[in-house]
Amino acid sequence: MTDPHTTQPVPEGPGPDGPGAAGMDEARCLFVLSLLMDGRAVEPEVEAAARAFAASHAACAAALADWEAAREALAATPARRASPGFTTRVLSAAAEAGVGPRRAGAAAGDTLRFARRLALAAGLALAVTIGWDLLHPSTLRADSAVQRHRHAVDHFRSNPYAADDIDAGLRGRLHDEEFGARGGETR
Amino acid sequence: MRDDEAALLARLRAGDEDAFREFVDAYRDRIVTVVARVAGAGADAEDLAQDTFIKAFGAIDRFRGNSALFTWLYRIAVNTARDHVESRRRRPTVPLHDEHGHAHDPPDSAEAPADTLLRRERAEAVRAALELLPEPFRTTLILREMEGNSYEQVAEILGISIGTVESRIFRARCKLRALLGNEEP
Numbered sequence: 228m229t230d231p232h233t234t235q236p237v238p239e240g241p242g243p244d245g246p247g248a249a250g251m252d253e254a255r256c257l258f259v260l261s262l263l264m265d266g267r268a269v270e271p272e273v274e275a276a277a278r279a280f281a282a283s284h285a286a287c288a289a290a291l292a293d294w295e296a297a298r299e300a301l302a303a304t305p306a307r308r309a310s311p312g313f314t315t316r317v318l319s320a321a322a323e324a325g326v327g328p329r330r331a332g333a334a335a336g337d338t339l340r341f342a343r344r345l346a347l348a349a350g351l352a353l354a355v356t357i358g359w360d361l362l363h364p365s366t367l368r369a370d371s372a373v374q375r376h377r378h379a380v381d382h383f384r385s386n387p388y389a390a391d392d393i394d395a396g397l398r399g400r401l402h403d404e405e406f407g408a409r410g411g412e413t414r
Numbered sequence: 415m416r417d418d419e420a421a422l423l424a425r426l427r428a429g430d431e432d433a434f435r436e437f438v439d440a441y442r443d444r445i446v447t448v449v450a451r452v453a454g455a456g457a458d459a460e461d462l463a464q465d466t467f468i469k470a471f472g473a474i475d476r477f478r479g480n481s482a483l484f485t486w487l488y489r490i491a492v493n494t495a496r497d498h499v500e501s502r503r504r505r506p507t508v509p510l511h512d513e514h515g516h517a518h519d520p521p522d523s524a525e526a527p528a529d530t531l532l533r534r535e536r537a538e539a540v541r542a543a544l545e546l547l548p549e550p551f552r553t554t555l556i557l558r559e560m561e562g563n564s565y566e567q568v569a570e571i572l573g574i575s576i577g578t579v580e581s582r583i584f585r586a587r588c589k590l591r592a593l594l595g596n597e598e599p
Contacts, residue, residue: 261584265558267565293596294587300540301559307450307459309442317438317467318431326471329429 256280256287264294419483426474438467441484445491451556452495453502454545462498466491481570489571496553543593551586558583 259277262269269277281287321327425433445466450459470487477486544552550572557568558579565579572579 257588258580258584261587262580265565265583267580289596290588290591293591293594296536297540297587297590297594298559300537301544301555302562303537304451304541304560306443307447309446309463310460313442313446313460313463314435314438317442317464318434320464321434321468321471324468324472326468327429328431328434 251276251280253280253284253287256284257290260287260291261294264291264298416482420479423474423477423479423483426471434471441487442467444484445487448488448556448561449491449495449498451560452492452553453498456502457495457498462494463491466494469494485567485570489573492553492557492571496549499549539594540590543590546593547586547590551582551589554579554582555586555590 256277259269259273260281263274263277281291318327422433422437426437442463446459446463449462449466450457453459453462466487469490473490477483481489544555547555554568554572557563557571558565563571565576565583568574568579568583569576574582
């Protein structure tokens with residue numbers, strides 16, 4: 228296994244806002260050492276200044292040694308392994324949550340559910356339309372001339388649902404004695 | 415994104431069950447490990463890992479492919495574990511068992527028993543100090559030192575700049591050292 232700490236890509240760039248050797252102090256030295264420990268790019272003069280400062284200041288060298296010991300301890304922490312059946316449990320939980328894989332049967336079921344919903348929506352729309360028409364009957368009325376003779380037109384119908392045939396009715400009435408008696412009324 | 419990842423992503427989006435199984439199989443150990451480390455002792459790492467995958471499944475259609483698929487999943491895992499830490503901080507509980515596997519350090523056969531014991535004790539002390547490290551330094555140091563991510567990866571996972579990563583890691587090291595009683599931060 229490669230050591231991730233020694234294979235860091237070193238980006239191009241100027242590195243930290245680096246003080247020169249003259250401006251180096253313990254805090255700045257430690258910051259630069261922290262970057263160098265991780266293989267970060269630092270300007271050469273800043274690196275040289277930090278290393279020179281650390282060489283003459285035991286506190287910096289001690290801090291670096293402690294950091295490296297801590298790194299070693301942390302990196303040695305064993306990785307965890309998922310327990311057997313983990314993947315199956317995740318997929319089951321995902322199915323319960325309604326996310327994750329869709330089976331072929333589930334896809335067909337989706338289509339069927341969609342068709343049912345569509346049919347239900349169409350039925351509801353039809354019921355609403357009929358209900359609305361029953362509650363709000365049309366107010367369209369015939370013109371006044373037809374309205375005036377409505378009773379005559381109704382009289383010509385053989386039943387309430389028969390189509391109006393005024394001509395046929397009038398022709399029939401020409402031979403009707405009763406009609407002749409009321410001819411003046413219908414003119 | 416790599417070609418193989420793009421193909422896997424397309425199959426995931428199509429709802430291919432085998433693709434979901436491959437996805438979980440490929441990353442489950444790394445996700446369980448990172449959530450165990452970030453959430454710390456007392457957390458049920460497998461529950462958190464399961465939450466991570468379910469969140470990822472639910473968001474797979476919104477993944478734009480700006481990062482690697484694993485980096486995206488890893489970010490969800492870190493956030494899930496951090497949310498758990500935050501909720502636990504609000505409702506403190508006593509851990510019943512150790513989730514870090516602290517007792518499982520393999521002994522070095524070339525090492526004298528006393529040295530092995532000393533090394534283990536030091537490692538225990540460092541891990542215990544890490545548990546006490548405040549956020550966001552703790553997670554940043556875990557992602558770097560335990561998970562082996564580059565500064566660029568840490569920046570992407572946490573959504574912060576490289577400069578912030580540099581600063582946080584430096585400060586985390588100083589604080590960890592202070593917690594170990596070696597130096598003031």
